[in-house]
Every structure is written in structure tokens, then in C-alpha cells.
Amino acid sequence: MIKDKILSKSNQFNYYKDNYFRLLEENKKIKEDLKKTKKNHNKLKKNNARLKKQNDILEKDNIVKNNDFDLLKPYVLESSIENSDLKFCPVCGRPTEFVPAGITKRKNALCNKCKAFERHRLFFLVLLKKYNHIFNKNIKLLHFAPEKVLYNKFINNESVDYYPVDIDPENFAKKNMTIRDKVNMEEIPYEDNKFDLIINVHVLEHVHDDMKAMHEIYRVLKKGGICFVSVPLSGNYETLQKPEYNTPELRLKHYLQEDHVRLYGYDIKDKLESVGFEVKQYNIDSLTSEEKVWELYGLHNGFVLFVCEK
Structure with a gap:
């Protein structure tokens, strides 16, 4: 205290x-x-x-809207043109008309200026919108049975070491096209892992052993490389191929063309995956649901592009 x-x-x-x-x-x-x-x-x-x-x-919503705007831009730019039937070709980049073409005439099939078919227009749209980054570096490009309209896009591209090839090179001389090598897709004469990009548009339906060809394509593609594949499709799941359809008349009737050896179904995706590819499939709806775009480019969902990555 x-x-x-x-x-x-x-x-x-x-x-x-x-x-x-x-x-x-x-x-x-x-x-x-x-x-x-x-x-x-x-x-x-x-x-x-x-x-x-x-x-x-x-x-994400903005990306979608920008994408739709980019695809609709030609329509907006040409909206003052009186001819409402005028379309736009993404391959030649010009307003045009799409005219009927094909063995069975298809409406809006062929660009009246550059002669690009629907398959070429879809391929080019997917390439521009989804895979244009491929050309940010020097690449090796293998192109089977090159179409003149696509050949012209790559032959003078300084960043592309271009290999346009075919099993019958003489057919291309009259088109002023130079085929680099004679190549059978079932026995591709190049080393493993050589190419960054492969284009295979409406070719596999002509190849007798398509599975062997798919294995060969996988072999010569680099790891991380991409192969674009399109074929005529029946709309069914299963591919139609019967030994008895062995005349030009029967192949025309069942496979749509005299020199086709099958009519693919959507199981082509399974076939491509079975050799090792990771496969995405695109149609015009994969790029935009805007129907004006479908009309503008003369496309519908029946046209499919398979993008195969190794």
C-alpha cells in the first residue's frame, strides 16, 4: 500500500x-x-x-460482336449497291455474284470472279478468322491437288515454302500452275514432321486407301502443325462405301461423282482422330449465327471444314 x-x-x-x-x-x-x-x-x-x-x-461478348461486325463489314460497305443479289467472296475479297455450278447444279456455288467454290470460301473464312496467326512465321505448306484460286494465294507468299503436289502433275500445266512434286497421298515421299500446314480440300474421296493416306498426312505434319480437310458429305453419320459400286455410273449415282470411291459421313472425324489428330469441325454457324453473313458468303451449314492438329 x-x-x-x-x-x-x-x-x-x-x-x-x-x-x-x-x-x-x-x-x-x-x-x-x-x-x-x-x-x-x-x-x-x-x-x-x-x-x-x-x-x-x-x-467474350465483344469478341463475338466484333467477329460478326468483321464478317458483315462487306455487306455494310456494299449496302448502297442497288443489286441486292450481290454477294461477297472472302477469297478474292470482292463483291461478286455466286452462280450455279457442280454436276448437280448448286445455287450460289461459284464466285463469278475468282471461281472459288463454297468449300474454298469456308476454308478461307476459317483460316482468316481462326488460324491467320500461322503466317506470323516462315512455314512449310503442303497442298494436295491445289485449286488455282488457293494456289494463287500461296505461290508468291514470301513466308511460305510452298509444296503444291498431285498424283498427275501434267493436268496442271494448262492452268499455268507448277506442281512441285508428283505425290501419291498413300505414300508421301517426304520425311517425318516436315510441314507446318497441310491443305487437303476434296481429295480424300478420290483416294482408295484413305486410312493409309490419313496416317501418311499425320506422319509428315509437325507436332503442333495443322491440316485442313474438307470432303463432300452425305449428311449421314456413316460413310458410304461398297465394293459393288465399281462403275462410273454407280459411283456417280451413289458417290456424287464418277471418280469418287466413297461418300463420307460425319464419321470422317472419327477416322481422322483414330490416326492421332485432335479434330475441330467448323461450318458457317461456328463463325457467326448471323444469317446475313450466311447469305453474304453463299454458305450454309452443310459445308464443313475439319481442322486437324497433331
Whole structure:
């Protein structure tokens, strides 16, 4: 007790005592403020996560809208043209008309200017919208039975070491096209992992052993390389191929053309995957659901491009 009396008369003791309790109160307040701050921080984190999620959704939506706008741009630019039947060809990049063509005449089949068919227009749209980054570096490109309209796009491209090939090169001389090598797709005369890009548009339906050809394509494609494949499709799942359909007349009747050896179904995707490819399939609806675009480019969902990555 004497100690307390003595200390109570000490100014120094009272000073430290008062400050001690004051600091205790301040520390208590700081802890409470810190607790509130943490609580607010957690709220902000949740809000930021929610805002980021909303922003991601908006960005994806914006990409889709930009994509639709890019595809519709030719329509907008040509909207003042009086001829409402005028279309736009993504291969030659010009307003045009699509005229009937094919053994069984198809409406809007052929570009009146560059002669690109539907399969070429879909291929070029997918290439431009989804895979144009391929040409950011020097590449080796193998192109089977090259179509003049696509050949012209690649033959003078400085970033492309271009290999246009065919089993019958003489047929291309009259088209002013130079075939680099005579190549049977079932026995491709190149080393493994040589090519960055392979184009195979309406060729497999002519090849007798298509599975062997698919294995060969896989072999010569580099790891990470891409092969574009399109074939005539029946609309059914199973491929139609019967030994008894062995005359030009029967092949025309059942396979759509005298020199076709099968009519593919959608199981071609399974065949391509069975040799090791990862396969994506695109039609015009994969690029946009805007029907104006379908009309503009003369395409519908019956035309499919298979993109095979090794």
C-alpha cells in the first residue's frame, strides 16, 4: 500500500500510467479498425472477382460482336449497291455474284470472279478468322491437288515454302500452275514432321486407301502443325462405301461423282482422330449465327471444314 501511495505521488509514474491506458485504448481502436478494414477488403475482393467475371463475359461478348461486325463489314460497305443479289467472296475479297455450278447444279456455288467454290470460301473464312496467326512465321505448306484460286494465294507468299503436289502433275500445266512434286497421298515421299500446314480440300474421296493416306498426312505434319480437310458429305453419320459400286455410273449415282470411291459421313472425324489428330469441325454457324453473313458468303451449314492438329 505504501508503494501505491508513493507511486501515486510520482508525476513520472502517472504520466506513463496515463499513456499506458491511452495506448491500450488506441490499440484496441486500431484492432477494431483493422478488423473492419479486413472485412471491407474481403468485400472488395468479392466485388473485384464479380466485376472481373462480368468483364470477362463482356469481353467474350465483344469478341463475338466484333467477329460478326468483321464478317458483315462487306455487306455494310456494299449496302448502297442497288443489286441486292450481290454477294461477297472472302477469297478474292470482292463483291461478286455466286452462280450455279457442280454436276448437280448448286445455287450460289461459284464466285463469278475468282471461281472459288463454297468449300474454298469456308476454308478461307476459317483460316482468316481462326488460324491467320500461322503466317506470323516462315512455314512449310503442303497442298494436295491445289485449286488455282488457293494456289494463287500461296505461290508468291514470301513466308511460305510452298509444296503444291498431285498424283498427275501434267493436268496442271494448262492452268499455268507448277506442281512441285508428283505425290501419291498413300505414300508421301517426304520425311517425318516436315510441314507446318497441310491443305487437303476434296481429295480424300478420290483416294482408295484413305486410312493409309490419313496416317501418311499425320506422319509428315509437325507436332503442333495443322491440316485442313474438307470432303463432300452425305449428311449421314456413316460413310458410304461398297465394293459393288465399281462403275462410273454407280459411283456417280451413289458417290456424287464418277471418280469418287466413297461418300463420307460425319464419321470422317472419327477416322481422322483414330490416326492421332485432335479434330475441330467448323461450318458457317461456328463463325457467326448471323444469317446475313450466311447469305453474304453463299454458305450454309452443310459445308464443313475439319481442322486437324497433331
